Amino acid sequence: MSSSREPLNRARIVDAAVRLIEREGVEAVSMRRLAAELGAGTMSLYNHVPNKAVLVDLAAERIMAEARPYHVDSDDWRDHVRAHARAVRELARQHPRAFVMLATRRLSSQAGFMTIEAALRNIERAGFRGKVAVGMMRAMVSYLLGTLMREVATSPELGGIALSPYEDVDVSAFPLSAEVIDELGTYDHDHEFEFGLELMIAALERYQEPD
Amino acid sequence: MSSSREPLNRARIVDAAVRLIEREGVEAVSMRRLAAELGAGTMSLYNHVPNKAVLVDLAAERIMAEARPYHVDSDDWRDHVRAHARAVRELARQHPRAFVMLATRRLSSQAGFMTIEAALRNIERAGFRGKVAVGMMRAMVSYLLGTLMREVATSPELGGIALSPYEDVDVSAFPLSAEVIDELGTYDHDHEFEFGLELMIAALERYQEPD
DNA sequence: CCCTGCGACGTACGGCGTACGTAGGAGGCT
DNA sequence: AGCCTCCTACGTACGCCGTACGTCGCAGGG
Structure with a gap:
């Protein structure tokens, strides 16, 4: 999906998580799905985020900041x-x-x-x-x-x-x-x-x- | 676990779910674990409860009733x-x-x-x-x-x-x-x-x- | 005695989070 | 130039999950 040439980074991952949460709710968020949506391998996410829990936390903060x-x-x-x-x-x-x-x-x-x-x-x-x-x-x-x-x-x-x-x-x-x-x-x-x-x-x- | 001679029934399953929820929270509830705790096969639960979601609902109602x-x-x-x-x-x-x-x-x-x-x-x-x-x-x-x-x-x-x-x-x-x-x-x-x-x-x- | 129906259960599928190991490329050093 | 180091991407694999589906054994009725 969306220009997979961009290198992965925390912001892009959190963005994707926020979009997914707003579209389908937290329970729809999975590392595999997120990665797929970013055109990346699942485990690549872990280079930018220690685990799913803090990723969701980051997404929460981002939404709050809006x-x-x-x-x-x-x-x-x-x-x-x-x-x-x-x-x-x-x-x-x-x-x-x-x-x-x-x-x-x-x-x-x-x-x-x-x-x-x-x-x-x-x-x-x-x-x-x-x-x-x-x-x-x-x-x-x-x-x-x-x-x-x-x-x-x-x-x-x-x-x-x-x-x-x-x-x-x-x-x-x-x-x-x-x-x-x-x-x-x-x-x-x-x-x-x-x-x-x-x-x-x-x-x-x-x-x-x-x- | 606890006297596996008892035949399975809805009440016993819901009981076990309630206990597990109170001990470790909803997220700890899984059909496999519940069955194990009851000394039964996982899929046997489905003879008494259509799926996990309604099982949890039943547990919620039971707690509320207390x-x-x-x-x-x-x-x-x-x-x-x-x-x-x-x-x-x-x-x-x-x-x-x-x-x-x-x-x-x-x-x-x-x-x-x-x-x-x-x-x-x-x-x-x-x-x-x-x-x-x-x-x-x-x-x-x-x-x-x-x-x-x-x-x-x-x-x-x-x-x-x-x-x-x-x-x-x-x-x-x-x-x-x-x-x-x-x-x-x-x-x-x-x-x-x-x-x-x-x-x-x-x-x-x-x-x-x-x- | 057989038939029917129901409850218990095993297997299997497609998902999950993530530990771990590897590979490749970029940058700095000599 | 050659080499070494480090960072990122990624594949594989493990142990979980919910549950669809099929089988088997047994109890009760005819």
């Missing part, structure tokens, strides 16, 4: 938090298969720090610093991670989610669930994300003005 | 929310390797509904019903999923997390991060979990008394 810094024109910290959260969501939606992978991996990259720094800046804007700010930042990250995992790992094109997840369960044993069963079966991800986001913002606001 | 309903003596909905969240956390900590698996899978089981119903009950106690309650429940689930993923996927015994994740990054470019770098490198999961939990509760409270 995150564009968001921009927003406002003095209100809430708008910044919103913009930041939406930017993360955008990244997740653009790379659904990669996101699941990123989510289960601890990041230690420059790119990861950019996100952390931006989140801390927003929380500082809201009037928090130090330990409390870190706690809030982490809670925010947890919420984002959670919703986006749910949104993205649930998307139908990603591997056979049942149409109605509640087919073979007798709901009558669960009165409250039964009452809102239609709601439970429906996912309006836009709405849910924004709802949860406002909930998180409300929580921060409440800490601002203590009783 | 979740004990929590109990708490209080009239305050906050205490119920706390108890529920802590029960989920306990489950995650008792089965860290299984939890990561459960988290990336959509549940449609009876057991899953028990959790949903309990969460809805608590939120109803706080005075919310219908669509709003579902949104809140989902936000709560997202937060729980997120923190617990972070807590559990990060635990050192689960596959080589670097001691200090921020070794080779130049923090000086990130002033706010630098300011709290010690905090960032430290994880007090108990404290963090409770902090985030109170944040979520605060958010619900704020919805109770609208400005």
Whole structure:
């Protein structure tokens, strides 16, 4: 495939891995396939990358680095938090298969720090610093991670989610669930994300003005 | 291994899978190994289970079903929310390797509904019903999923997390991060979990008394 | 007594990650 | 020029994996 005259190098390999991950998910990545795609011998890859695990790590970092810094024109910290959260969501939606992978991996990259720094800046804007700010930042990250995992790992094109997840369960044993069963079966991800986001913002606001 | 005189059946196979998952994680599960552990031929498993994917699903459901309903003596909905969240956390900590698996899978089981119903009950106690309650429940689930993923996927015994994740990054470019770098490198999961939990509760409270 | 059906199992295929050994070419040295 | 050293590419092979397929033996019914 693509001009096999180019000598192999780490960048080209990682590139190919990223493309493959975005196209078919991590589980589709194999050293043999990658090599074939690069028109190289399988074992040649090992001259540039110690093993598959770190290759995947490198790919994860590369994808993370694609995150564009968001921009927003406002003095209100809430708008910044919103913009930041939406930017993360955008990244997740653009790379659904990669996101699941990123989510289960601890990041230690420059790119990861950019996100952390931006989140801390927003929380500082809201009037928090130090330990409390870190706690809030982490809670925010947890919420984002959670919703986006749910949104993205649930998307139908990603591997056979049942149409109605509640087919073979007798709901009558669960009165409250039964009452809102239609709601439970429906996912309006836009709405849910924004709802949860406002909930998180409300929580921060409440800490601002203590009783 | 263990009394190979017993005839094979689905329950025994799923049991073995669960044990193996809890001991060494999903990635350690293989049909050959499972069969060996049961003192059976590899292909005999396929008489009781169509393929590995559904076997793992069955194991996931079985683990989920182990979740004990929590109990708490209080009239305050906050205490119920706390108890529920802590029960989920306990489950995650008792089965860290299984939890990561459960988290990336959509549940449609009876057991899953028990959790949903309990969460809805608590939120109803706080005075919310219908669509709003579902949104809140989902936000709560997202937060729980997120923190617990972070807590559990990060635990050192689960596959080589670097001691200090921020070794080779130049923090000086990130002033706010630098300011709290010690905090960032430290994880007090108990404290963090409770902090985030109170944040979520605060958010619900704020919805109770609208400005 | 035979027939039928089912569960257990062996073999084999095409995949995987990667250890290891080899070969060839580029660059520096004398 | 000749040689040596080092780096990269690559082939082979090992031990895993999931599972399709075919066979065999045995239990139960006619």
